[in-house]
Every structure is written in structure tokens, then in C-alpha cells.
Amino acid sequence: MADTLSSLRAAALAAVAGALVLGAAPRAAAWGPAAHERVTNEAIDTLPKGLRPFYRAHRLEMPSLSVESAAADDTPDRRFMIDRLVPFPFTDVPRTEAAMKQRFGEQEAAKVGRLPWLVQESYAKLVEAFKSGDKERILAESDTLSGYVADLSNPFALTDNADGQKTGQHGIWMRFGTRLHDAMDKSLKLGPEAARYLDDPAAQAFASAGFAYIWLDNILYEEALSRRGQSGYGELYFETLAKRAGPLLKARLEQAATDVGSYWYTAWTAAGRPELK
Numbered sequence: 001m002a003d004t005l006s007s008l009r010a011a012a013l014a015a016v017a018g019a020l021v022l023g024a025a026p027r028a029a030a031w032g033p034a035a036h037e038r039v040t041n042e043a044i045d046t047l048p049k050g051l052r053p054f055y056r057a058h059r060l061e062m063p064s065l066s067v068e069s070a071a072a073d074d075t076p077d078r079r080f081m082i083d084r085l086v087p088f089p090f091t092d093v094p095r096t097e098a099a100m101k102q103r104f105g106e107q108e109a110a111k112v113g114r115l116p117w118l119v120q121e122s123y124a125k126l127v128e129a130f131k132s133g134d135k136e137r138i139l140a141e142s143d144t145l146s147g148y149v150a151d152l153s154n155p156f157a158l159t160d161n162a163d164g165q166k167t168g169q170h171g172i173w174m175r176f177g178t179r180l181h182d183a184m185d186k187s188l189k190l191g192p193e194a195a196r197y198l199d200d201p202a203a204q205a206f207a208s209a210g211f212a213y214i215w216l217d218n219i220l221y222e223e224a225l226s227r228r229g230q231s232g233y234g235e236l237y238f239e240t241l242a243k244r245a246g247p248l249l250k251a252r253l254e255q256a257a258t259d260v261g262s263y264w265y266t267a268w269t270a271a272g273r274p275e276l277k
Contacts, residue, residue, distance in 0.1 A: 030078070030151035031256075032178030037064055038190070039150045039256045040143065046195040046261030051268055054276040055142070058135065062143040078151060079113030080209055084160045090210055095202070115157065116205040119148045123201050123263055130271030138276070145267075146260045152208040153256035155216035167220055175233065175241070176219060180249055183238045188246070192254040195261030197269060208259055212252065219248050 031039070040062065044055040059065050082090055085104055094100040097117050101109045122145040129137035151157045156173045164172035181188065198204045222244040230237050268274075 030154040030157040030177055031253075032174075032181060033064070035177065035181040035253065036147055036150055038181070039253055039260060040064060040146045042190050042192050042253070042257035043146060043195075043260035043264065046192050046258055047265060048195065050273065051265060051276070055264075058139055061136075062139045064143050064147070076110075077114040077118060078148070078157070079162070080115040080152075080158050081112050081160045081162060082158060082209070083213075084108075084112055088210075088213060090206070090213075093206065095206065113157075115148065115151055116202075116209065119145070119152065119205040119263075120202050122148055123267055126264070126267040127270045130268050130274055130276075133274060133276075135276075142264055145263055149205075149208070149260045149263055150256040152205060153212050153252045153259065155212050155214075155219060155252075158209050158213045159216055161216075161220075164220070164223075167224075169220060169223055169227075171233075172220070172223055176223065176245065176249065179238070180241055180245060181253070184242050184246055184249070187242075188250060188253075190250060190254050190257065192257035192261070195258065195265040198262050198266040201263060201266055204259075204262075208255075212255070215248055215252065219245055222248065 041059065044052065044059055047055060060067070082093055085108065086093055094103055097109070097114065100112075104112075122141060126138070126141040126145055129141045154177055156162050156177060161167060162173055164170050223241060226237060226241040226244050227233075230240075
């Protein structure tokens with residue numbers, strides 16, 4: 001209990017300090033570094049017997065899990081704010097980047113982001129890495145793919161209301177994707193499902209985005225309730241947010257870990273299931 005309260009207090013202080021220092025700073029990555037590391041670690045445990053030992057033996061050689069890890073660069077491409085262009089459930093969203101540009105124009109397509117195509121490109125590179133047998137390439141591309149796939153599970157990477165600016169909830173991107181995870185810390189127990197083979201990895205990226213987007217309004221609602229009667233984002237706010245939105249955060253991170261493991265497993269299978277050491 002003491003550890004949890006300490007984490008909540010630290011998150012509250014960090015949120016206040018960030019607001020004072022950064023002001024209207026640009027958004028950080030979809031998930032904070034600790035959340036991304038958590039997803040990658042949990043994804044390893046979703047893998048089948050033929051693949052899991054390789055990742056377990058070399059997990060600390062993955063860039064984001066190494067002792068010299070650094071936060072991944074965040075770019076506008078690492079988004080898919082599709083509700084700028086079409087309404088949910090996004091059934092008529094073009095499935096190729098060329099078709100997206102043709103329909104909406106290059107400028108508008110660029111504003112939305114490239115996240116589904118970043119996933120596809122990284123997946124293809126991982127298949128080639130498995131075929132090459134190059135351990136360093138496999139681990140590096142697995143790590144990159146993990147970051148992109150995890151981002152697809154965060155609803156705020158998928159909306160034009162990414163930082164709550166349209167609902168009067170400025171800063172929610174950081175509070176939900178980074179501060180809440182760090183505040184809950186050891187009390188946040190994840191149990192992702194086993195990795196599965198993806199029949200269509202390209203289509204899966206769009207399916208994952210659509211499923212994650214469903215939870216956007218729920219998170220916004222729970223966060224708004226967490227702020228009632230409070231003048232700032234202090235310890236009490238994060239305690240309340242953990243109770244209200246913590247289960248939603250848990251579900252999103254579990255899905256992210258399952259999806260990451262599934263992409264790794266599918267890439268390994270597509271490469272002919274090479275023996276790895």
C-alpha cells in the first residue's frame with residue numbers, strides 16, 4: 001500500500017511540474033517509456049514454446065529493454081487520427097496509403113499519420129530479419145514493431161482529440177498514457193492472452209485501431225469524473241483516476257501485449273519458423 005501511495009504521489013508531482021514547465025508542449029509518445037517496456041516484456045510471455053526461449057534469453061539486448069535504453073523518437077507519423085476524416089466505425093477507410101492520399105489528398109493524409117503503415121513496414125522488416133537469422137536485426141526490429149503495435153492500442157493515438165483539447169481535458173494524453181501507468185506501478189497486474197497467428201497482418205492493424213477507439217469515450221468520461229471537485233492533478237486525482245480508469249488502462253496494455261506477441265509469432269511463421277539461438 002505504501003508503495004502504491006508513493007507512486008501516486010510521485011505521479012501527481014510530476015504532472016504538476018510538467019504542466020508548469022512545459023505549458024502547451026507537444027504530446028509525448030502514445031505510451032510512456034515504462035509502459036512500452038512493460039508491453040514488450042509481457043509480449044515475450046505470450047509466445048509459444050518454439051519462440052519464447054529466444055526472446056527470454058535475449059530480452060535485455062532489445063533496445064528499449066537494455067540498460068542503455070532511450071525513449072523512442074515520437075513523430076507525427078506515429079498516429080492515426082482517422083476521426084479527422086471519417087466517422088467511427090471507419091469501415092470505409094482506405095487500406096493502402098496510396099488510396100488514402102488519392103481520396104483525401106496528400107496534405108490531409110499526412111495530418112492523420114501513418115501508424116498502420118508503420119506497423120506493416122516494420123512487420124515486413126521483421127520477416128526478413130527472421131529469414132536472415134541475424135539476431136541483432138531480429139531483436140531491434142521486434143522492438144520497433146512492439147512500439148508501433150502498442151501505440152495502436154492507445155485510443156489517444158487514434159483521435160483528433162488526442163490531448164483532450166476538444167473536451168476541456170488538456171494533458172490527458174500524458175496523464176493516461178504515462179502518469180497513470182507509473183502511478184499504479186506494481187499494483188497494475190497484467191494477464192495478456194497467448195499470441196495467435198494473424199491471417200492478415202495488414203488488416204489486423206486497422207482492426208486493432210478500430211477496437212481501441214471504442215474505449216475513447218469511456219476513458220474521457222472516467223477522467224472527467226476523476227477531476228470533479230478537484231482544483232488540480234494532485235495525489236487524490238491520481239488515486240481516483242486509478243480506481244476509475246485503471247481497469248481500462250489494464251485492458252489496453254494487455255491487448256497491446258497480446259497483439260505484439262501475435263505479430264512476432266506471425267512474422268516468425270512467415271519466415272519459415274527458423275531455429276533461433
